[in-house]
Amino acid sequence: MMARSAEIVGVGSCLPEKRLTNADLEKMVNTSDEWILTRTGISERRIVAQGEATSDLAVRACESAISDAGIEPGDIDLLVVATSTPDMLLPSTACLVQAHLGLTCPAFDMNAACTGFIYGLHTASSAIEAGRADVVLLVGADTLTRVVDFKDRRTCVLFGDGAGAAVLRASENPGVRSIVLGADGKGNSMLKIPAGGSAMPASPETVQTRLHFIQMNGNEVFKFAVRAIPRATRAALAASEIDVSELAWLVPHQANQRILDTIADRLHVPHERVFSNLATTGNTSAASIPLAIDDLYTSGRLAPGNLLALVGFGAGVTWGAAIVEWTKATPGKEA
Ligand code: COA
Numbered sequence: 490m491m492a493r494s495a496e497i498v499g500v501g502s503c504l505p506e507k508r509l510t511n512a513d514l515e516k517m518v519n520t521s522d523e524w525i526l527t528r529t530g531i532s533e534r535r536i537v538a539q540g541e542a543t544s545d546l547a548v549r550a551c552e553s554a555i556s557d558a559g560i561e562p563g564d565i566d567l568l569v570v571a572t573s574t575p576d577m578l579l580p581s582t583a584c585l586v587q588a589h590l591g592l593t594c595p596a597f598d599m600n601a602a603c604t605g606f607i608y609g610l611h612t613a614s615s616a617i618e619a620g621r622a623d624v625v626l627l628v629g630a631d632t633l634t635r636v637v638d639f640k641d642r643r644t645c646v647l648f649g650d651g652a653g654a655a656v657l658r659a660s661e662n663p664g665v666r667s668i669v670l671g672a673d674g675k676g677n678s679m680l681k682i683p684a685g686g687s688a689m690p691a692s693p694e695t696v697q698t699r700l701h702f703i704q705m706n707g708n709e710v711f712k713f714a715v716r717a718i719p720r721a722t723r724a725a726l727a728a729s730e731i732d733v734s735e736l737a738w739l740v741p742h743q744a745n746q747r748i749l750d751t752i753a754d755r756l757h758v759p760h761e762r763v764f765s766n767l768a769t770t771g772n773t774s775a776a777s778i779p780l781a782i783d784d785l786y787t788s789g790r791l792a793p794g795n796l797l798a799l800v801g802f803g804a805g806v807t808w809g810a811a812i813v814e815w816t817k818a819t820p821g822k823e824a
Pocket of ligand 1: 706
């Protein structure tokens, strides 16, 4: 009997309408389009409108993924929402999404920051492989512009909002071939939001001293990323017994073009096989990898049998890499 595997059978994404360009940021902080472009590769990012929250983006991405998979909401056994910007601390964003979609399955949030989608893929595929679920809906959704200090030029130029979803189903096809995860909590201060949790509850002082916004040591994060991504990618490739030259696409978390270029060189992957859309999305945290997959799929750049390496890294610090065999037909080329 073939081993039971988890296959991606549907994808969907959502970017908010509103654009925030580098020219807009020039009016808000002491920065320039030229600085942002050369240091990050980002030209513009999407941001949520007033009244829009993480769950709104997640719901739209999930609806597209459900429709793409050709399943009914009642077929879904588990909903996992990867986010570090939940609508509120309680209840989970997953429960809000579950209610919007009319699902009855268990639902929970997972916070592995920008590595959230890879951690979620681990949970989803493990549940399927163990026979505890047949169909899992996984969505990475974040609105980091809600927690970015638009007075801090070191961070506010980097982030954008979005959501990307995948439906995973039990299959005899290979699908998710291997996943390696990692975390090193000693790096917890590299990227954090100090206030608003149990350690430092909200108070007039925390608001006044801007402690509800992201604080980041950019240089440390950069060095961590260019070390962690190649290492995680090599470990996932080894676990699948695949050579890097067999990859159709390396799909890294979209943080910074200089990081992507460095890891491409370190892994000896031609730059044209390293997916990049950060010029127009910025860093969308847990949404970036599923947004990338949806972009590749809908633009006809994926074919059955293609091998993808999905690689994430983020606050915690956390990292993870997955080797996925694409099994869906290219749009317009269905049998
Ligand atoms: N516009 C203009 N100048 C800026 C700026 C901005 N938006 N942000 C920082 N600067 C300035 C700094 O103040 C510094 O000035 P100084 O030398 O007078 O002090 C100078 O530019 C260089 O800063 P530095 O931090 O050394 O720049 P860098 O080349 O390391 O680039 C990042 C900064 C943030 C782009 C880079 O470190 C990075 O991408 N890190 C990873 C961040 C990331 O991906 N985080 C999310 C992970 S999930």
